Each structure stands twice: as structure tokens, then as C-alpha cells.
Amino acid sequence: MNQPLLQLKSVGIHFGALKAVDQATLHLAAGERVAILGPNGAGKTTLFNAITGMTPATCGQVILDGRDITKSSPESRAQLGIARTFQITNLFFGLSVEDNLLLATRGLGKTKFSMWRTDRAQGSECEIVDSALEKCQLQEKRKLLVKEISYGEQRQLELAMSLTSSPRVLLLDEPAAGLSPAERVIMADVIRGLPKTLALILIEHDIDLALGLVDRVICMYQGTVLVEGKPDEIRNNPQVQEIYLGKPRHA
Ligand SMILES: Nc1ncnc2c1ncn2[C@@H]1O[C@H](COP(=O)(O)OP(=O)(O)OP(=O)(O)O)[C@@H](O)[C@H]1O
Numbered sequence: 001m002n003q004p005l006l007q008l009k010s011v012g013i014h015f016g017a018l019k020a021v022d023q024a025t026l027h028l029a030a031g032e033r034v035a036i037l038g039p040n041g042a043g044k045t046t047l048f049n050a051i052t053g054m055t056p057a058t059c060g061q062v063i064l065d066g067r068d069i070t071k072s073s074p075e076s077r078a079q080l081g082i083a084r085t086f087q088i089t090n091l092f093f094g095l096s097v098e099d100n101l102l103l104a105t106r107g108l109g110k111t112k113f114s115m116w117r118t119d120r121a122q123g124s125e126c127e128i129v130d131s132a133l134e135k136c137q138l139q140e141k142r143k144l145l146v147k148e149i150s151y152g153e154q155r156q157l158e159l160a161m162s163l164t165s166s167p168r169v170l171l172l173d174e175p176a177a178g179l180s181p182a183e184r185v186i187m188a189d190v191i192r193g194l195p196k197t198l199a200l201i202l203i204e205h206d207i208d209l210a211l212g213l214v215d216r217v218i219c220m221y222q223g224t225v226l227v228e229g230k231p232d233e234i235r236n237n238p239q240v241q242e243i244y245l246g247k248p249r250h251a
């Protein structure tokens, strides 16, 4: 097997006596799409925090492209190609859709950050913003204020913002949480259409949506990776059914 793009080796995140993530081992190939399932409190978001560096691992190793990034800052991991979206909406509601994207584009630039550096987006910034709008089906909403678009479109915008850094690994934390059935269809379509070179890890409580979008599934329970397999194997796994599939959270 080729070297994985991302590897977690026996990663733990402990909060006092609580092992929120316990001995988690996983690998992700370039362009691979993986879902993480698990009940509330299973440690899914905390696992994302170990990958992005928001909460550094207590023990174990995080390796990107063969390079140990366990102790790297969130900023340097972002520069190396790791991006994420959050479980909770995280936008500037009084700004337009395209200004939110411009802000995201400038936020990761090497120059000192300033939203107000110039009135208008520069050439390469325009391309990045246009590309993110197109991938997330938001071209027609670009001039609207965030508070004027629907909740589903706001979640699409968050995804678009995470694309502005041209990541190699994208972590999506419940992108469809709280969406209507129609909005979920659009979100699934957007995720499905993301570049095939982009590796994805998707946390999602909507099993049908998640299993339809990925190559492989990891099921977490009480901080540990309980089972791993292809979508069909996971759907039929009695252990998974018992701890998770019978109890959908966002039903
Ligand atoms: N900063 C923190 N300090 C203390 N405990 C924390 C912290 N962050 C998370 N936890 C605990 O770690 C455990 C795992 O939380 P986490 O948010 O990773 O779960 P999750 O699988 O994402 O759940 P959900 O599906 O509800 O989003 C929970 O018991 C949570 O209360």
C-alpha cells in the first residue's frame, strides 16, 4: 500500500480522567472519502481537533505525508493542507456571501491579515472565490448578505470557505445537521461533486447520507474506533446497529 496521506497512530485526547479519544488509529489515502459515525460523545469532534491541532493529542502521533505534525500549530497544519468545517455555524452574518469568502481567502494568506486591504478582490482572490462559489452551488447568492440566505445555504457557504485554502484533507463536522430534506439533497450533491483529489473525512449522524458519499466507514464508541469497513458492511454490522443505527440523533 502507498504511504497514506494522513495517519493517526494510537492517538489519545484525555480531559482529566476522561479519555475522549482513546488509542485511535486510522489512515486516509489521497482522495479517499471516509465517514465517522458514532453516538453523541463518542469522540468524533475531538478526533477532528487532534487532526487540526485545535486540541493537541495527549499521546500518539498524527502524521501528514510522512511528516509528524503531532505538535504543530493549527496554523501550520492549515498551511500544510488540512481544513475543516465546524459543527456550529461560524459566519459573519452582516457581510455578503462573497465577502465571507474573501475574508476566508485572506485569512490564510501569507501577508498580514486585513479584510479592508483593498475595496475589491484581486485577480487570484477572485478566482478562488469564484471556484468555491461554483463548487458549493452559491454563484447566484454571492451578493446577498449571509443573514438573507437560508440555513442550508449558510452551511454550503461554510464548506465553500473551507475550500479557499485549497486543502488536501477536508474534515466536515456534521455538514447536514439541522438541514431540511431538500437542503440535505443539495449538500450531498455538493459534497459528492468536490474534487476527486481531495481526501474527506465526514462526521454525520444521517447514516443514509453518509454511507452514500464515502468509500469507507469508521464507527467510534466511547473514544475508540469500534469497527471499520465498507458502507454495506457497516450497515449490516450488528454491533453498529445496536450502539448507533437504532438511535438516530437528528431524527
Ligand atoms: N474541552 C473539553 N473538556 C472536557 N471534556 C470535553 C471537551 N471536549 C469534549 N469533551 C468531552 O469529550 C467527549 C467527546 O466529545 P465530542 O464532542 O468529541 O463527541 P462527539 O462524538 O463529537 O459528539 P456529538 O455527536 O454530540 O457531536 C464528551 O464526553 C465531551 O463531553
Ligand SMILES: [Mg+2]
Binding pocket: 044, 045, 046, 087
Ligand atoms: Mg461532535
